[in-house]
Amino acid sequence: MAEDRLACRECHHVNDPDAQTCEHCGSSSLTEDWAGYVIITQPEDSEIAAEMNVTKAGSYALKVR
Numbered sequence: 001m002a003e004d005r006l007a008c009r010e011c012h013h014v015n016d017p018d019a020q021t022c023e024h025c026g027s028s029s030l031t032e033d034w035a036g037y038v039i040i041t042q043p044e045d046s047e048i049a050a051e052m053n054v055t056k057a058g059s060y061a062l063k064v065r
């Protein structure tokens with residue numbers, strides 16, 4: 001069970017619980033139903049970031065439903 005933070009369905013960024021839109025991409029498609037918290041600090045050097053198409057440093061959900 002994830003915390004009540006909200007993951008973005010578009011970019012997988014994990015936002016604060018009271019977020020209305022994703023602070024990274026501006027999408028309003030946020031969900032509490034996510035799993036696997038990763039912090040990416042250097043997207044250019046990260047295989048996970050490449051797999052997830054992440055280009056900005058930040059915290060992300062591995063799985064978003």
Ligand SMILES: [Zn+2]
Nearest residue numbers: 008011022025
């Ligand atoms: Zn987003």
